[in-house]
Amino acid sequence: MDFIEEFKSSYERILGSSVGFKSDTAEPFFDYFYQCFLASSPEVANAFRNTNMGAQKQMLKRSLIYSVGFLASKESYAHMEKMARKHSRHNLNIPAPLYELWLDCMLAAVAKFDPKYDDDVELAWRLALAPAITYMKFMYDR
Ligand code: HEM
Incomplete structure (x- = not known):
């Protein structure tokens, strides 16, 4: 399995191929992700206590865009470094x-909105997002 191809296909089934998340399932996907994330821990709700709902949803869209960019292109490293520094213990203080x-x-949102979701698709998303997550965690103490 080429996990990048598997990831791209799943991403396009849910979010479409154009920039700007214009597919029919894009908004329900991000709404579901948002509900899940906000309910997942009081720490998450606390981190967003000064952020309105629109900005929180925007953050989730941007976090995916940045993570995919980080996988695909070295040019996005500078943006990602800025974001990681913003999330580190010295600023937003978002722990691992x-x-x-x-x-x-x-992944819960992918499972719900990708009709072809299976173990390969789950693993493909986990692998595709791993570099961004690893980087954000790595930078927490730096
Ligand atoms: C790979 C994972 C993540 C990436 C790439 C990412 C990226 C971003 C981006 C792009 C922004 C918008 C900042 C701006 O435009 O100036 C943001 C803001 C923010 N993020 Fe994340 N984020 C990630 C994970 C998280 C997690 C796990 C939390 C935990 C709650 C979190 C909490 C926040 C908060 C509180 C803000 C500020 C929102 C505001 O007040 O406008 N992020 N993040």
Whole structure:
């Protein structure tokens, strides 16, 4: 299995191939992800206490865009470094376990909205998002 191809196909089935998440399932996908993530821990709700709902949803869309960009292109490293520094203990203070909740909720949303969801698709998303998650966690203490 080429996991990047598997990931891209699943991503396109849910979110479409155009920029801007214009598919019919894009909004329900992000709504589901958002509900799951906010309910996953009081720490998540606490991290967003000063952020309105629109900005929180925007953050989840951007977090996926940044993560996919990080997988695909070295050019996005500078943006990602800025974001990782913003999430580190010195700023937003987002510890490692919260990234696991983010990933689990992302996968719960993929399971719900990709009609072809199976173990290969799950593994493909986990592998595709691993570099971004690893990087964000790595930068927490730096
Ligand atoms: C790979 C994972 C993640 C990425 C790439 C990411 C990326 C981003 C981006 C792009 C923004 C918008 C900041 C801006 O435009 O200036 C943001 C904001 C934020 N993120 Fe994340 N994020 C990730 C995971 C998380 C997690 C797990 C949490 C935990 C609750 C979190 C909490 C926040 C908060 C509180 C904000 C500020 C929102 C605001 O007040 O506007 N992020 N993140």
